[in-house]
Amino acid sequence: MWIWLVIAGTLAIVYLSMRPADCTIRFRNGRVTVKGRITHHHRLAVEEFLNGHFSDVARMRIDLHYPRGGSRLRVRIRGALAKGERQMIRNFILAEF
Secondary structure (H helix, E strand, O other): OHHHHHHHHHHHHHHHHOOOOOEEEEEEOOEEEEEEOOOHHHHHHHHHHHHHHOOOOOEEEEEEEOOOOOOOOEEEEEEOOOHHHHHHHHHHHHHHO
């Protein structure tokens, strides 16, 4: 019986982690592409930040999941970045949004 609970829990975790992002920011060779809901002001701020601090990074992807039910904004960063660089991006996104 407990095996079904483990399977159901695993499926729930996989389903929640595979949920598409509300906003996706892609940075590739100095060019920023945004898909999803984001204001023009935030887009310009993100472009300026990424081009100013990460001009040497070939590519990265930032997925934003807006809060539902009172939780805080979730940020997922993908790319060849150090932990400190990821934290810098996360701090900027959370402060800006």
